[in-house]
Amino acid sequence: MKKLLTLFFLCLSFNLFARQTIPFTLAGSGHIIIKATVEGVEGNFIFDTGAGLNLLFDKFAKKLPPRQSYNFFTGHRATGEPLNIPIYHSDKLKIGNAEFKNQVYTTFALDIPGIDGLISLQAFQHTALTIDYDKKEISIGQLSAADKKKYIDIAVADYAGRSLDIFTDVKVNDSITVQVMLDAGAGQKSFWLSDRFMNTLGLEKTAFKVIDKKSEFDSTKVTKIYNGTIVRIATENGLSKVEHPPVFFVEGLIYEGKTSIEWLGRKIAISIPDKKIYIIR
Incomplete structure (x- = not known):
């Protein structure tokens, strides 16, 4: 029985920390485009480390169960332009096989052909995110010691x-x-x-x-x-x-x-x- 319990927790640990790989499309402009589902609805999203929070374009957001919110956030574009936006929380955001609960997002009336919104860094606050431009893959999960030899500091x-x-x-x-x-x-x-x-x-x-x-x-x-x-x-x-x-x-x-x-x-x-x-x- 003790051996079975040990095996169970080893398997559980592997599932929690195993790396997950997600293919992406690299647009001619250099934008990374990934597939993700919000509340079970799939779309194409730009992976955007500068977005601040997840953004769903209105056309895509209308496919989701209707939500009401009195919460808001005033963000600023890099040029200082203020954006007063509503704040919502998704029950489930899924990127590849990785699921993220209670994710902050907003909506905006923007239309980019073939794109349903932006995925920010918020879902990846507690794990490493690897971008391989040659293989066109994003990996989520732990890094090896070899991966960590060279680095720059970030704030x-x-x-x-x-x-x-x-x-x-x-x-x-x-x-x-x-x-x-x-x-x-x-x-x-x-x-x-x-x-x-x-x-x-x-x-x-x-x-x-x-x-x-x-x-x-x-x-x-x-x-x-x-x-x-x-x-x-x-x-x-x-x-x-x-x-x-x-x-x-x-x-x-x-x-x-x-x-x-x-x-x-x-x-x-x-x-x-x-x-x-x-x-x-």
Whole structure:
């Protein structure tokens, strides 16, 4: 009997911590698209480390059992634009074979063909999430000692359980260190920096292309952007770097910077419990 109980708990432990693999589609824009089900309804979602919380587009949300909520959250886009959004909780979010209970989500009247919403990092607060760009797979679960040899530190911003983002420090032109939000939802080769750093870096605004960008959410909101290239951007410890990256210097950016994540490595693992991103390959 004792042997049977030991075997049972070993099997239970394996099921709890075994890695689960989920295929994804990598769009030409660099966005990671995964399948997930909310309350049993399947959809296609962009995996977005910069979303803060899960977002269901209205068209998809209407397929779910009707919900009422008096709770709300005021989020901000990177340009400072406020978004007042309702807060709901799903009974069950399923990604691959992994199930997550009582997940925070909001809804918004946005329409992107073939996409039903955004999946944020909130479901993965207590486990490592590995992204393999070559195999086009996301894995959920424990990492090996070999996986943890190289890493960068991250800071985690948890807004009272309603929204969650991650940040890291980067070196710009080998001269200044800035904190950037890591945003998988930006696609690929996306590097935004506050226009405040242009003087610090000795850059002339006249040498950059000026873009007046209207908001997709509020047509009266226009952001001035300076588009060009810089010499280099690198993680603070030099593990990952990009030479002559295209950069947007953005007026009114509420962060020091914001970048996509694919430049960190071809295979990376985000561990919120460890406050690290492991650079596996």
